[in-house]
Amino acid sequence: MFGIGLIKGLKTTIRAFFSKPVTIIYPYRKVKIAERGQGLIRLRMVQLDPPVFKCTACGICAANCPQHCITVKRKESQKQPEVYTVNYGLCMFCRICIDVCPFNALEQTQEHEFIGFSRKDFIRTKEELMMGSVFIEDKNNTITTNTINDGKDKL
Numbered sequence: 198m199f200g201i202g203l204i205k206g207l208k209t210t211i212r213a214f215f216s217k218p219v220t221i222i223y224p225y226r227k228v229k230i231a232e233r234g235q236g237l238i239r240l241r242m243v244q245l246d247p248p249v250f251k252c253t254a255c256g257i258c259a260a261n262c263p264q265h266c267i268t269v270k271r272k273e274s275q276k277q278p279e280v281y282t283v284n285y286g287l288c289m290f291c292r293i294c295i296d297v298c299p300f301n302a303l304e305q306t307q308e309h310e311f312i313g314f315s316r317k318d319f320i321r322t323k324e325e326l327m328m329g330s331v332f333i334e335d336k337n338n339t340i341t342t343n344t345i346n347d348g349k350d351k352l
């Protein structure tokens with residue numbers, strides 16, 4: 198029948214006009230990221246006084262990173278990183294660094310908002326990457342976390 202297509206089109210337009218939008222007004226409103234969402238990778242901390250990095254600066258993550266975006270340098274005579282940087286301008290969030298770490302020292306968070314004005318701004322240092330909580334693992338491999346007072350959350 199003549200005009201049936203027009204009526205169908207109008208029906209779709211009217212339905213869309215009155216239905217709830219699927220988009221949100223970002224950044225004023227935000228969607229909840231799934232628990233297993235793959236965001237920024239952070240360095241786990243161990244409960245000592247003061248808290249220390251779980252990372253021993255062995256360099257295995259850096260050697261296995263396909264994007265070559267991790268730089269690790271060990272502190273002289275200490276199993277702690279002197280330098281630990283991740284270049285998030287290159288990272289593809291593949292999780293290989295987490296999977297190969299023999300010390301379970303990295304954690305993938307759901308944090309996904311990070312901006313910068315130059316490529317340099319995406320290179321995050323160990324101080325910026327440290328978790329704001331300490332990592333506690335008991336004999337049954339149960340993981341809990343405790344907030345640490347001086348945990349800096351700069352990202």
Ligand code: SF4
Nearest residue numbers: 252253255256258298
């Ligand atoms: S593999 Fe783990 S312990 Fe070794 S440098 Fe990387 S994060 Fe640190």
Ligand code: SF4
Nearest residue numbers: 262288289291292294
């Ligand atoms: S998630 Fe992948 S690309 Fe990113 S730092 Fe880890 S190994 Fe490299």
